[in-house]
Amino acid sequence: MNGAPAQEPKSEPIRLEGFGERDLYQRREKIFTRFVGGFYQRLRFFTGWPLLVGYFLVPWLQWGDRQAVLFDLPARQFHILGDTFWPQDFWLLGWLLIIAAFGLFTFTTLVGRIWCGYTCPQTVWTSIFMWCEQVTEGERHQRIRLDQAPMSLNKATRRVLKHGMWLGVAAATGLTFVGYFTPIRELTVALATLDAHPWAGFWVTFFTAATYLNAGWMREQVCIYMCPYARFQSAMFDSDTLIVSYDAARGEPRGPRKRGARPEQLGDCTDCTLCVQVCPTGIDIRNGLQYECIGCAHCIDACNQVMGKMGYPEGLIRYTTESELGGGATHWLRFRSVGYGLALLVMSAAFGYAVLARNPFEVDVLRERGELYQRQGDTITNQYRLRLLNKTQRAASLTVSADSELPLTLSLTRAVDLAPGEILDLPLTLSVPVSALATATTPATVRVCAVASGRCDAERTSFLGPSP
């Protein structure tokens, strides 16, 4: 780029020698971000909005005569469109979370923290709150001045407006969140008429307060101090991971200059500090990769604008990799990315299969605990509790049979009708002539089949008798 010698960013620990005692409890430094537009901010807008709209819209969708997505905790039924998931299906959620984790690993290895910068609710809601701030309190310099100014009618009005907007967004968020767990149409009416259940009221208030505090007051503190992802990013990053990076070789030594000028002794960085002013976590990207960086690309857009005005090529700060910065090429296909990707693919396929092949009903067979068997004349009987669960939203008719080496007779011969979502507890007696018993314990399988679909669920148990 120019003849100036490349200078590595300082990576020495910052020593505060000579300052004597220092505070170990740190007041939060206020961050006033400057608004910036640009390619990546438009990209963020288009990734954030669909998610946001989806979040607010989904609880209002209806499926038949009930809410399309409803996690009914008191009834332990989780309705998603036409499907109902039961606590018995909870392992699917575990599976889903593992897939999400692998998704995170895969994308982090390849493209760094795009989750944080583009889709994380903390980032998206913080952006909304920052927009509210911008509308009510003005641009960065105006906000700084307002913050330092003594209390006045103007300041008070702007502050009240800002917090009012924040609370409005927070309340809508809280209401929507609770609306996933209790029917939102009834909840909204109940809240409006002050007739809501105290717990519904509590949770709406709780999530409103949490949103207000997180996106209004905590912001980058959540990312820096609470989020574990930032802390283990180094375990997933390698020299081919896409990161927001300052090209020190091109930029240093930094220094101010006139527009359009190209001083021989200086690099391309004009030291305008715009990249610092727009950063929502308050760091200087020119110090290299830091765990505070959420990859939001504000600094890229800001720097590109300056480069454009200076007539320099864009990309002094850009998405790049350590390999590229070192003059090499980025290796997209590498053991790590391919491995994570394969694991993600295999697990997603297995999950899809598990969901599609999910049994619509379930059978449990519990042996009588009080005694092993009963003998009545020449007949040996065993007692069981039979629990049938219809997980679907349609009535079902089920037949019960038993597979065993023994010629078992069932007490239940007719088909059992189950209402949608019904759990039925039935007595089941298996009996066999004593002469048929070859051993004291014989395995037996109780099989339950749907009359309509022919699908079966089976549970293994045993048939006990006297030692022959």
Added chain:
Amino acid sequence: MSSVWHWFVVIGTLGSLAFFLALLYGNRKASSDATTGHDFDGIEEYDNPLPMWWVWMFALSILFALGYLAWYPGLGNFDGASDWTSRDAMQRDQAAHDARFAPLYAKLAALDEASLHDSRQAMQVGRRLYLNNCATCHGVNGRGTLGFPNLTDEEWIWGSGLANVKTALNNGRQAAMPPWQAALGEQGIADVTQFVLKLSGAGHDVDAAARGATQYQSFCVACHGPEGKGNPALGAPNLTNDIWLYGGGAEQIAEGLRNGRNGRMPAFNEVLSPDQIHVLAGYVTALSREQTE
């Protein structure tokens, strides 16, 4: 809790809260170096400051703990200002639960025996009550076991039907087969045993049974009747069928004659409400109907 342990808990709890506060206060400043001074193979550890809001959260947690200890029982023998007890909480929960299900039980309690049997809801509610209260002795499917009557057959020692079962549930039953060893002697017990086997139609010693018949007429007839058909009013079982509460072998019958039997069904009127007993009795009477269908 003895006063030693009371003070142990009080001092331990409040002492650790005070210790945490002191720790929080004592660590507010560090020496000028930005590292902790730990050095492992040249790797140093930053002594980064905690955010102030975190410190406030810690302090507020301690404040919350103090409020909690003042309001709820926690500090040794101190009951707390609210006088909260887990027993009261359980009773409140129970009352709320009862209030919630009262309309359902009221609806089911209005049904007669046949309607109870036909109501799927009554049968499922009854089965849950049965599994919680009766299954321990009578088995999950009501088939009973040695010493605990089978509820699925047609034999009802204390009488069949909803009213009789409700009486048994409300007041319990106390059977009293007296011991006859002193009155009959070993020979007499052996003879009566053979006669009882004869009554039920099982194989027996004809001579001994004939001797036993005389003694049966003087000792057993009062409760079990001249033909051995039993008496539901007294809870005396029918001896003429193949159903035996304590086993139908000669040895088990002789044991009953020798030492008596004292079967006891506990009363459930303090455990279950009248409406619950009605529904439960409906379920129990349905068990034998199912069998005879």
